[in-house]
Amino acid sequence: MPILLTVLSVSLITTTLAVLVVISDRFLNNYGECQLDINDGDRVLTVTGGSSLLSSLALNKIFIPSACGGKATCGLCKVKLASESGPVLPTEEPYLTDEEMAEGIRLSCQLKVKENLTLFIPEELFRVQQFKATVTKITQQTHDIMEYRLSLVDPSEIEFKAGQYMQIDSKPYGSIRESVNRAYSIASLPSDNNGIELIVRLVPGGVCTTYMHEHLKEGDSVTIRGPFGDFYLHDGADELIFIAGGSGLAPIKSMVFDILEKKLDKKMTFFFGAVTKKDLYYVDLFTELAEKHDNFHYVPALSGPEEFDDWQGEVGLVTDVVDRYVQDAANMQGYLCGSPGMINACIKVLVKLGLSEDRIYFDKF
Amino acid sequence: MGQGMEVSPIVILFAAIFTSNMVLANFLGMCSFISVSNEYKTASGLGKAVTLVMVVTTVLNWLVYRWIVLPLGLEYLRFIIFIVVIAATVQIIEMVLDRYLPDLYIKLGIFLPLITVNCAILGISLFMVIRDYGFFQTLFFGIGSGLGWWLAISALAAIREKIAKNKLPYGLEGPAISFIITGIIALAFIGFSGIFIIQ
Numbered sequence: 001m002p003i004l005l006t007v008l009s010v011s012l013i014t015t016t017l018a019v020l021v022v023i024s025d026r027f028l029n030n031y032g033e034c035q036l037d038i039n040d041g042d043r044v045l046t047v048t049g050g051s052s053l054l055s056s057l058a059l060n061k062i063f064i065p066s067a068c069g070g071k072a073t074c075g076l077c078k079v080k081l082a083s084e085s086g087p088v089l090p091t092e093e094p095y096l097t098d099e100e101m102a103e104g105i106r107l108s109c110q111l112k113v114k115e116n117l118t119l120f121i122p123e124e125l126f127r128v129q130q131f132k133a134t135v136t137k138i139t140q141q142t143h144d145i146m147e148y149r150l151s152l153v154d155p156s157e158i159e160f161k162a163g164q165y166m167q168i169d170s171k172p173y174g175s176i177r178e179s180v181n182r183a184y185s186i187a188s189l190p191s192d193n194n195g196i197e198l199i200v201r202l203v204p205g206g207v208c209t210t211y212m213h214e215h216l217k218e219g220d221s222v223t224i225r226g227p228f229g230d231f232y233l234h235d236g237a238d239e240l241i242f243i244a245g246g247s248g249l250a251p252i253k254s255m256v257f258d259i260l261e262k263k264l265d266k267k268m269t270f271f272f273g274a275v276t277k278k279d280l281y282y283v284d285l286f287t288e289l290a291e292k293h294d295n296f297h298y299v300p301a302l303s304g305p306e307e308f309d310d311w312q313g314e315v316g317l318v319t320d321v322v323d324r325y326v327q328d329a330a331n332m333q334g335y336l337c338g339s340p341g342m343i344n345a346c347i348k349v350l351v352k353l354g355l356s357e358d359r360i361y362f363d364k365f
Numbered sequence: 366m367g368q369g370m371e372v373s374p375i376v377i378l379f380a381a382i383f384t385s386n387m388v389l390a391n392f393l394g395m396c397s398f399i400s401v402s403n404e405y406k407t408a409s410g411l412g413k414a415v416t417l418v419m420v421v422t423t424v425l426n427w428l429v430y431r432w433i434v435l436p437l438g439l440e441y442l443r444f445i446i447f448i449v450v451i452a453a454t455v456q457i458i459e460m461v462l463d464r465y466l467p468d469l470y471i472k473l474g475i476f477l478p479l480i481t482v483n484c485a486i487l488g489i490s491l492f493m494v495i496r497d498y499g500f501f502q503t504l505f506f507g508i509g510s511g512l513g514w515w516l517a518i519s520a521l522a523a524i525r526e527k528i529a530k531n532k533l534p535y536g537l538e539g540p541a542i543s544f545i546i547t548g549i550i551a552l553a554f555i556g557f558s559g560i561f562i563i564q
Contacts, residue, residue, distance in 0.1 A: 009439055013429075013446055017453035028460040087471055112463070 035116040037083075038062075039123070053079060053108040053117070062121065063128040065167070065228050069181065070109035079108040083118040086111075129155060130225045135218050136195070141281035144202040145247055146213055147187070150222065151195040158193050158226075160186060162233065162258035163251040163335070163363070166196060166226030170211035182208035183228065185337070185363065187250035189257050196224075201247040231363040233259065237333035241326065242270040243318060243346050248337035249282065251363060255335065260293055269297040269325065273318025273342065276302060277309035299325060318342070319349045329355035336362040374505035377498075381509025384558045387485045388517040389551040394485025398518055399543050401476075403529075408522030409515070411480075414473040416511030418480045419489055421458060422451045423507035426490040427500060447490045455481045485514055520550055 031049025036056065038045065047056040054064055054077050068074035075095030081104045088096060092107045137149035152158060165185045172179060188197035203209045216222070233255055240259075242252045249272060259266055274280050279302075286298040301321040305311035314321045326332075334350045336343045343362045350360055387393050394415070402408045426447050434443055459477045462470040480486060489510050493503045524546050533542055 005437070006439070006442060009433075009437060010442060010445060013433070014449050017449055021453050021456050024457045024460050028457075028464045086467060089471060 031114045034113050037118040038121055047113060049113045053111045053113055056113050063225050064108050066109060072107060072110050077108040078105050080105050080120040081117060128226060131155060133222050133224055135216060135220045138218055142279055145281060146200055148198045149195060156194060160190055160227035162190055162254040163231045164227035164229045166224045169223045170208045173211055173215045176207055180207050185251035187253045189254060191261060199247045199250040231361055237331060239267045239332040241332055241334045243336045245273045245338035245342045251337050267295050271318050271322055272300045274302055275304050276306050277311060319345045323349050326353050329353035334360040340364045374501045377502050378505040378509040381506055382513040383554060386513040386517055386554055387510045388514055389554045393488040394483045394514060397479060397483055399540050402518055402522040402525055402543060405522045405526050408518045410472050411476045412515030412518045414476040415480055415514050418455055419486055419511035420507040422454050422486055423489050423493060423503055425454055426450055427493060427503040430494060443494060447487055451486055452481050521546055
């Protein structure tokens with residue numbers, strides 16, 4: 001009897017409180033219908049107030065890039081507001097510079113929609129969609145790099161520019177209880193629009209890369225979003241330098257193949273930096289491509305080849321190799337993808353070779 | 366025990382701030398006291414939020430205890446009941462502030478969820494039961510304990526800010542020096558005893 005009374009009273013009290021919280025949420029958190037005016041009236045959305053701008057936009061199929069899922073830890077979901085949106089919250093401060101605050105930029109995951117808002121969203125984000133996809137093929141490329149072929153199920157077609165990236169949601173595994181999302185560049189061609197290829201390098205301790213390498217199997221379905229990013233071919237030069245390291249090869253592969261497929265009149269040199277021969281991949285593919293096309297050169301470089309590698313190619317850091325190959329870069333464009341350390345070093349070399357910084361495009365990860 | 370009815374609420378108020386300070390005499394609510402006391406501004410914000418939540422939850426818990434727990438003979442469940450009442454109240458306070466006092470919400474908002482797990486809040490509710498306080502005694506006890514906690518964390522944060530640039534032996538940096546400072550402040554607060562006596 002006392003046990004019953006205990007259970008009953010605890011359940012009753014907690015239920016009452018839960019009901020109270022729900023009721024207050026209903027009344028206090030009810031800001032009615034709010035209008036979101038996007039890009040000077042280009043799109044006007046009517047949303048129910050009370051939730052974050054990020055999730056309100058996502059409900060209307062506008063996906064602002066976000067890697068943390070609304071916890072204010074990645075700082076990616078910045079949105080520019082034209083209307084008054086209240087003061088910047090302490091949770092946003094670390095991610096916004098003073099200039100950004102002055103311009104009215106906010107983290108959309110922290111900003112609650114309570115009134116009509118006027119905001120600006122870059123046009124290309126409207127093309128972002130959420131896809132259901134199936135893993136059709138997993139290929140081991142090197143000891144720590146895998147290639148994934150995903151077939152799009154719903155929607156079944158994608159439109160993107162070579163060089164852009166997608167976000168993939170991981171599922172909980174082992175001691176990881178949460179789903180996270182991470183960004184990976186598309187390695188396949190825009191013309192191949194029923195699926196995408198991603199190249200993922202295993203980062204020791206990385207939540208999503210471990211999930212992809214150890215838990216994702218052929219036939220699994222995944223949720224992806226995209227395309228994101230402004231790392232794609234820009235007009236203004238006939239001679240292009242591509243530099244990549246590790247899985248940074250992915251967007252470069254897409255761009256090079258896209259340019260060759262469209263028969264654009266560009267001269268391209270692709271420098272790929274690795275440590276030893278076991279870190280190289282797609283060598284045959286690019287070597288063949290270089291043999292077939294006069295306007296494409298492929299220069300793989302090893303910074304520390306093992307003796308048994310029997311390496312005949314370039315030796316040295318990729319920056320040194322670029323320095324040796326290129327005399328005057330002034331009229332070229334540089335496209336770099338790799339680790340921040342590698343990219344910063346490459347920018348220095350390219351600037352030294354006469355290339356101005358505004359002609360260098362990069363994707364750091 | 367059981368003499369609560371005789372003490373004046375005003376005495377309880379001052380005692381709770383000074384001689385029986387929640388942190389300095391009872392060492393409750395230490396986790397946030399140590400971890401959120403780097404900066405005076407933030408510490409003071411947390412102090413205000415704690416005071417607000419403390420007053421509201423202590424009074425609510427008094428009502429729940431007198432009208433529900435005692436009549437049903439559920440005293441042994443008071444820990445669970447108090448903590449769920451606190452959790453729900455904090456949620457609701459957060460929503461009310463967000464709706465009607467957005468400025469205050471922006472200042473206190475990020476601290477509110479943190480306060481649910483502040484043991485000083487639960488401690489107050491349990492003390493008020495043990496000491497058999499009446500309604501006004503409970504109300505003033507809540508106000509006093511909140512103000513006392515605010516005073517203590519503001520004092521610690523102000524001192525930590527002052528000594529932030531001083532060189533400390535490696536092992537004494539961070540929480541270690543905070544504990545020493547807390548100890549010294551506590552010693553100073555003992556000096557108040559004799560002025561007000563609680564219990």
